[in-house]
Amino acid sequence: MSLPRFDPADYPVQLAEKVARFAGDFAPLGVSAPEVFASEPLHYRLRAEFRMWHHGDGLVDYAMFAADDPKTPVLLEDFPAAAAPICALMPRLRDALRADDVLRRKIFQVEFLATLSGELMVSLVYHRALDEAWAAAARVLAERLGVQVIGRSRKQKIVLDRDWLLEEFDVDGRRLRYQQIEGSFTQPNGGVNRQMLGWARRQVMGVGGDLLELYCGNGNFTMALAPLFEHVLATEVSKSSVRAAHYNLEANGIDNITMVRMSSDEISDAFAGGREYRRMKDVDLANYRFSTLFVDPPRSGLDDATVKLARGFDRILYISCNPVTLRDNVAALADTHDIAAAAVFDQFPYTHHLEAGLLLTRRTAGG
Numbered sequence: 001m002s003l004p005r006f007d008p009a010d011y012p013v014q015l016a017e018k019v020a021r022f023a024g025d026f027a028p029l030g031v032s033a034p035e036v037f038a039s040e041p042l043h044y045r046l047r048a049e050f051r052m053w054h055h056g057d058g059l060v061d062y063a064m065f066a067a068d069d070p071k072t073p074v075l076l077e078d079f080p081a082a083a084a085p086i087c088a089l090m091p092r093l094r095d096a097l098r099a100d101d102v103l104r105r106k107i108f109q110v111e112f113l114a115t116l117s118g119e120l121m122v123s124l125v126y127h128r129a130l131d132e133a134w135a136a137a138a139r140v141l142a143e144r145l146g147v148q149v150i151g152r153s154r155k156q157k158i159v160l161d162r163d164w165l166l167e168e169f170d171v172d173g174r175r176l177r178y179q180q181i182e183g184s185f186t187q188p189n190g191g192v193n194r195q196m197l198g199w200a201r202r203q204v205m206g207v208g209g210d211l212l213e214l215y216c217g218n219g220n221f222t223m224a225l226a227p228l229f230e231h232v233l234a235t236e237v238s239k240s241s242v243r244a245a246h247y248n249l250e251a252n253g254i255d256n257i258t259m260v261r262m263s264s265d266e267i268s269d270a271f272a273g274g275r276e277y278r279r280m281k282d283v284d285l286a287n288y289r290f291s292t293l294f295v296d297p298p299r300s301g302l303d304d305a306t307v308k309l310a311r312g313f314d315r316i317l318y319i320s321c322n323p324v325t326l327r328d329n330v331a332a333l334a335d336t337h338d339i340a341a342a343a344v345f346d347q348f349p350y351t352h353h354l355e356a357g358l359l360l361t362r363r364t365a366g367g
C-alpha cells in the first residue's frame with residue numbers, strides 16, 4: 001500500500017465506495033441509506049505529523065512511510081490534506097530547521113495542530129535532551145513564525161508560551177469555544193466535525209431530560225448538546241482532556257454539565273451499584289432523569305460492561321470511528337434497540353477509514 005494520492009477528481013468515487021461498503025455492512029441491521037457528509041477534498045486536516053529525515057549537510061525534509069514499506073522514507077514537499085495554514089507553514093519551518101543547527105540537531109518528528117479559528121501550534125520532537133540553548137532558538141522561531149512552539153523529548157516537554165490553542169466556530173448559530181491541549185485528542189477534520197455536531201444535535205432536538213455522555217474528550221459534543229438537555233453528566237478518562245473540558249464549560253458559559261474523570265468501565269460499574277468512587281462524591285445518580293446516552297469511543301468500541309449500561313437507555317446516540325466495532329456493539333443491542341437514524345462523516349478522505357453516527361431507540365412493547 002503506497003501513500004494516499006490527494007486528487008480531488010478521485011474523491012467522489014472513493015467516498016461513494018466507502019458509503020456503499022458501510023450501507024452493505026449495516027443493511028442486515030436495518031440501515032437503508034445513511035445520510036452522507038462529505039469532507040472538503042483538500043486542506044481538511046487540522047492535525048498532521050511527519051518524521052524529519054536527515055540527509056547530512058544540514059538537510060532535513062518531511063517524510064512519511066507507507067504501511068507496507070516502513071523503512072523507506074517518502075520525502076514530502078507538501079501535504080495537501082493539511083489545513084491551508086499548515087501547508088503555508090511547512091516550507092517556512094523546514095527552511096528554519098535547515099538554517100539552525102540547534103533546532104535541527106536530532107529532531108525526529110514534527111506535529112502540527114491548527115484550528116478553524118486560525119491558531120497554529122508546532123511540536124518539535126527530539127532524540128536528545130533539550131536545553132536552554134534550544135529554548136532560546138525556539139523562542140526566536142516561534143516569534144518569527146507567529147505560532148506556538150512546544151519542544152519534546154524523552155520525559156521532557158518544554159512549553160514556551162502555552163500548550164493549547166483556542167478553537168472557535170459556529171454550530172446552529174451558536175458560537176462554541178474549545179481549549180485544545182497539545183497531545184490530547186481533537187477531531188482531525190474541522191469541517192466534518194462541525195457537520196457531526198449539527199447532525200448529533202438534530203437527533204436529540206426536543207427530547208429533553210438528562211444526558212449521560214461517555215468518552216467526552218475536551219467536551220467537543222458536550223458543549224454543542226448541553227443546551228438541549230436539562231442536565232448533562234459527562235465522563236472521560238484522560239486528565240488533560242478533562243482539564244480542557246472544565247475550561248470549556250467556562251468559555252462557553254454553560255452551567256448544566258457535571259464533568260467527572262471516569263473510565264467507561266468505572267462509570268458502568270457505578271451505574272450498576274458497584275464500588276463507591278471518590279470522584280463521584282458530588283454526583284447523585286438517583287437525581288438524574290436520563291433520556292439519552294451519547295458515546296464516542298476509541299476504535300475499540302464499547303466494552304461489554306458499557307454495552308450493558310447502554311441497554312438501559314431509551315435513546316443511544318453513537319459516534320464511531322470504526323464501523324467494525326460499531327457493528328458488533330449494535331448487533332449486541334439488536335434485541336432491545338433499533339437503528340432510527342444513520343449517517344456517515346468522511347473525516348478521513350482518501351483512506352478506507354470512515355466515521356459513522358447511529359441513533360438507536362428502544363423498541364416499544366410489541367414493536
Ligand SMILES: C[S@@+](CC[C@H](N)C(=O)[O-])C[C@H]1O[C@@H](n2cnc3c(N)ncnc32)[C@H](O)[C@@H]1O
Pocket residue numbers: 185186187214215216217218219220221235236237238241262263264265296297298321
Ligand atoms: C474518539 S475520542 C472522542 C472525544 C470527544 N468525544 C471528541 O469529539 O473530541 C475518544 C475519547 O475516549 C477517551 N477514552 C479512551 N478510552 C476510554 C475509556 N476506557 N473510558 C473513558 N474514556 C476513554 C479518549 O481519551 C478520547 O478522549
